[in-house]
Amino acid sequence: MLESIIWILLLGFFGGQVAHRLKVPALVGMVLVGILLGPQVGDRLSAEVLDAADSLRTIAVMVILMKAGLGLDREKLAQQGTVALRLGFLPAACEVVAIAITATWLLGLDFLTGLLLGCILGAESPAVIVPAMLRLKSLGWGVKKGIPDAILTGSALSDVLMLLGFSLLLSFLAPGAGGNQMTWLGGLSLSPWLMLPFQVIGQIGLGILLGWAIAHILVLLLARQNWTDNATQDALVVAGFALLLVVLAEAMPFFSGYLAVMAVGFFLIELDAPLARRLRHGFDSLWTIAQIVLFVLLGASIQINVLSDIWFTGLLVLAIGTLVGRSLGWYFSTLGSNWSRSERLFLLPGNSAKATVQAAIGALPLAHGVIGGEIILAIAALSILVTAPLGAWAIPTFAPKLLTRGEVDPTKVTVDRSVVLLAAIDTSALAIQVLTKVAELARRSDAEILVLHVIRLDDPQAIKWLAEQSKRLLADIRHRFITTSGAVPEAIIQTAQTWGATEIIIGKRGHRSIEEVLIGSVSQSVLEISPLPVIVVEEKHQ
Template sequence: CNAIQFLPLQVLIQVALGVLIGYIAAQLIIFLLTKQNWTETIVQDTLITAAIALLLVVLAKSLPYFSGYLATMAMGFFLIQLDPPLARRLRVEFNHLWVVAEIILFVLMGASIQLRVLETTLLPGILILAIGLCIGRMVGWYLSTLGSNWTWREKLFLLPGNSAKATVQAAIGGIPLSQGLEGGQTILAIAALSILITAPLGAWAIPTFAPKLLSQDPVDPTKVTVASHTLLLAAVDTSNLATHVLTKVADLARRSNGEVIVLHVITTSNQPEVKQLQNQTKRLLLDIRHQFITVTGSIPEEIVRIAQEHQVTDIVMGKRGHQPWQQVLVGSVSQAVLETSPIPVILVEELERTKVTYPSK
């Protein structure tokens, strides 16, 4: 018999509608913040996204046909898939917001606890935590690592290494009390007790047992990739090709969590176009750490000089034309950089085709 038949139809409907509404909410956020540009700052983007998420939870209480929390989670997942730059910016701001919200969460939790209940549940709570940590979690970690190549020391370290628990307890500990369930105060008191005990326990146990239970094996350079800092140089002019170059370098920077130097070599005095290029750079690289540099001189020489001076990992620049006669007329800059640069060059053509060229040995 199919296991899905045992699930109540109401649960299936709530899950399906939750995912669907989350997808619609993600599309709405992208439409408002990216396509319509309703906001001017990332703070406004964050407030609108938080308001929509809160609205989903509130609506789910009034219309219990879908799961508001599942819809909010689905909204976040779809934002990551549909618009990674927007999701990246929102993630950074929500991390900042959580620093404050976490304090408020713990304060509200502490204010809801009755000290009399905490006193009566102290010894039973410690016993429950001891059983849960030493037996329940040990069995759980053993089963989750069963069949792996972990040593017994590494498996043993999981117990102190994952003993600290606070945020989840603070978030859900007060739910039974808010729902008016019998024993809600006791559950909240045990949740608070778990924070008071496991948080300092984990902070002490991790640095204490890590040197004793874990060892650093020699690194095989043929099997691992050494992490390195990625710094990209985007060489742009004031033509429409700059949009393609900036879009490409932004995508590369997001994938590698890198930084970008945007270089414009000034050949003529046209301050309005340079200012427009700066604004375009800020807009396309909004969620990426970058700097805008202008210099004067020979374009190929300055591109190579700045790239070497800042020790960039790659040069990203535009190339007009695909036919041989077009390359002779307008491809001299990119060709000169290719011939003189010791750094890999990524060429972005007008039809958004990308070509990677490595320096010759």
């Protein structure tokens, strides 16, 4: 088992990095590693790991759904609320019907079995869509109209509907499952079909209500009573509660555990934004590991051997379901909205990826003896192989072409930006104090440091001394020592802009006020002309 975990983590990580360097989504490399390690090819994963694959995938999906909840924007959702709700029902429902009709025509399945196949294929993949939408939000694509938020919310609601429909149809089609038995509700005898609306309302309503309650409990424990000491412990506690919701939903299927997890993150933003910000960073770190486990195990679960006889027909079913059924649903979902034609077109790459749900339930019809179960399994595997990498590539590729860029709200998403600090030093003893200060700042923000010396007098020994002091004081920090020449203030500003520095740190001598001592000095000139923040380190005498 430990050997399998090593294979998953190391090969999954490097497979993702190789794909990334080839300008291909990292998940493609991870899925390919899973296929190679899985029982279909290399058979390098132990039975214990394969048996635990569903549970491990559940943990990974919980992490990404919490990230989704922590990234939702209430104002944008209010702006696009009806669109988000329609995206949660219409595209998937239209796709299910289109697939059912196509499956009866091309595959010879009866209509109910075609609907079962449609419910499997109609579910959208949070593992692909959520990180892609959060990435778009961090870059500002589509944020002005709340397009990523609408897609995130609609995707979660869509999966609730598809899983309910799948459970209902499976109860009818599985031999001996008792699908025609009556279900009792408050003394009334209702068939499973009539119970479906109540189940949908319960799954969504109870999921949101439980998410609201858990969010209040977490704020009480973590923000008001301070039961934790750092952000890592915050993330651990919240992940535990979120996983508890998912487990309870499996044991008591009256609410959607995944929707409840998203609701926890959403309400945490509203109740305590500083706590949400800390959790956002914590779950970003958890996702770094969870995505490797998720996509490698996803690849290992794909049944390659069942694709040989069905791949062409399966592709046709997927194409008709997406291009006819789902496109019709997208049209009605955005009808009357303020979305432009290009923004509506973005739903094709942005809202079509399938992976996680298909891997979880694709084999269940075959296991329950449903006629045509082997065909369903084959097409579910094909949908993962085709749409997951295609969606992961298409979303960042077409977003700049189809969406408009708006202002990023850093209170809702983690904005990835490397911090580079420029320390401008001369050959005086003040250089030590500047280097000490910039080292302190870099350790707080995990920044890189650019140490700059503008040569005014050609003194090789002095420059060597500066390089040695930089190496000594910045030994545990990524840094670069460079020299340049020219007018000192202009050289500092130009170098900072060339290297993408975020702040400039420079020293000043004397104990008088900065207004008295810096008129006409290098420090004052940098302060006056710099477009970047400048930190001035005052000389301290021993």
